[in-house]
Amino acid sequence: MSALNIKKGSSSHSAYDLRSANSEIEESHTLAVIVENEPGVLARVIGLFSGRGYNIDSLTVAEVDHTGHRSRITIVTRGTPAVIDQIEAQLSRMVPVHAVHDLTMEGPSVQRELALVKVKGKGEHRIEALRLAEIFRANVVDSTLESFVFEMTGTPEKIDAFADLMRPLGLIEIARTGVAALKRGT
């Protein structure tokens, strides 16, 4: 007696729908990727994300150890836990990658972003912009009679909130660095 019932043509489901109806929820994770600072390494990391269809919400990179030729790439990405695990595994196996830290999973971390925000306006709008900037502890780094450039650091959410408030007051341009992050404590 066969333990299995062999059905033929009874189903119309697709094979490759890895995210079925009961799939897990997408999460945002901040990854710190320590790489050998050599030509093409950033292209390699970015190529992995585009080639395999992963998201990049923000990315920052700079050499952090001149003698050791190490750069630190901080990537904010989104995905289900399975996808995040896969991203970490894919990054870890790359030859020029020394270490991958999931700062979202490794305990509390400090996350900061720097933004330059240009606001154009006159009269009451201009005064209100300056007042709000003070509340957000943003510095004025450039000023004309009709505009300010504010510099502020904070979490991406804080910068989002500041930008939202500035929009009706004449926000015309914004530059953001993307997130730099470190694990808290030792």
Add this chain to the structure above:
Amino acid sequence: MTKQMTGAKMVVQALKDQGVEVVFGYPGGAVLPIYDELFLQNDIRHILVRHEQGAVHMAEGYARSTGKPGVALVTSGPGATNAVTGLTDALMDSIPIVVLTGQVPTFMIGTDGFQEADTVGITRPCTKMNWLVKDTAKLSETIHQAFHVATHGRPGPVLIDIPKDVQFATADYVPAEKAKVSHYQPRTEGDPDQIARLVELMETAERPIFYTGGGVINSGPRASQLLRELVAETNFPITSTLMGLGCYPASGKNWVGMLGMHGLYEANLAMHGCDVMINIGARFDDRITGRVKDFSPRSKKAHIDIDPSSINKVIRVDVPIVGDVTKVLEEVLRQWRARGSKTDQRGLAQWWKQIDEWRAVKCLSYKPSTTTIKPQYALERLEALTKGMDRYICTEVGQHQMWAAQFLGFEDPNRWMTSGGLGTMGYGLPASIGVQIAHPKALVINVAGEASWLMNMQEMGTAMQFRAPVKQFILNNERLGMVRQWQELLHGERYSSSWSESLPDFVKLAEAFGCKGIKCDDPKDLDDAIMEMLRYDGPVIFDCLVEKHENCFPMIPSGKPHNEMLLGDADTQGVIGSKGAVLV
């Protein structure tokens, strides 16, 4: 004690230091200094190919059949872009190869110079690692590093792009043993605690199966030896992917055949019905799993893989073990023996009884013919007439490839060269030459389809020039057989562009190349014709005219689980819905 030399000489010296005996290549402006150095020495043999794609596939064939890295040397621009298919093929199938490309001189990079291409940019996604060497002082160390990366961890292709001025300039040569130790040191020892969990699972399993893959082959012959010991001690059934054929002998009593889309009925149903699945060096490829949601729904799964990203990529497993197959199996056997482990004899007896019932279905049976050569029959005869010989088999891609996997038996690893992951038509002919160069005395057969074979047939010139007596066994159905089969099943029998029009006369083609051509279209003449091919001391193009509309079964249609397999033409009516047709 350092030795000054030119970059070009360094390349040759570094290859010698790495134990390279053969380089497959094609010269051009940007690699002339290296070719000059090759001319001036006799240790490394250069095989002149007819197209750079051929060079890379030959290097792959060489690597797969020897376990040593294969080396290809091509020029800049078109030389490099022609190598891309081979690189991608090697990446998908984890084949260690080192490809050296010439590049325009450093001062011309970025000027759109003649035969300039952004080779490292183009090949970044299709290599495990690549380097553009802009300083001769770094060249020798980079080459040593390249061999290290290609052969450590999960093997794969690497590429070194060498500008022409770097080849001319002089610097100190760094020998391999003095080179900087690479930080790339992937983990090879499996976690003993996870291995203990696997051993416990194996002790209690009632319906276990070993699901093995190319990782066993890549780990070296010892892995296959250990696997055979483990199978003998446990009496578990064992199946393998296309890539893993030969890691366990096809004549072994626990062998249940290849699994997957065109795998055997008993293998696929055992995968579907097992309670413990032990994946050794395979990667849950979509040709294997079918519909992921319904893949082996009632089993506990263990997965041994050297690449951590293979684990939980497609299928969540219960016992993940990152490590080299040889080292992990050593530890599995050590723990198994140390614990005095016993299997569940009663459960296992039931399980084998079930498997024997599935075997009795005889899923590979086909309707024989006395007037037409059935492709399955051709392979059965080839198997019978070459059994026990020192034999290596290559294939192209398509129906013939699946039939070869089903009907030929592999007793040892490294005897089967096929493009599994990428499915590269045109792989087999050059690969067979690479194998023959590595094993001059062996019988090397490329089982081909006429359409695939035409894609790289220029390499017959290479076979002739270097006296590689490769046997090209072409199952000629005058169709792109697998495409035609899918059009029959999925696209209402509308055979859009899937027949081979204006085919050459293969016998005359063979004569034009200066080798032997044999044509056979009658099953009664087949044995004699095959014997004639085997006896001929030189390359042979065998045009075997077979049944034109034969379908390859069993078949798990795309989008179906293992237990919804088609066994023959009678099963195919309207089974594949439009959603299945979307998949490849």
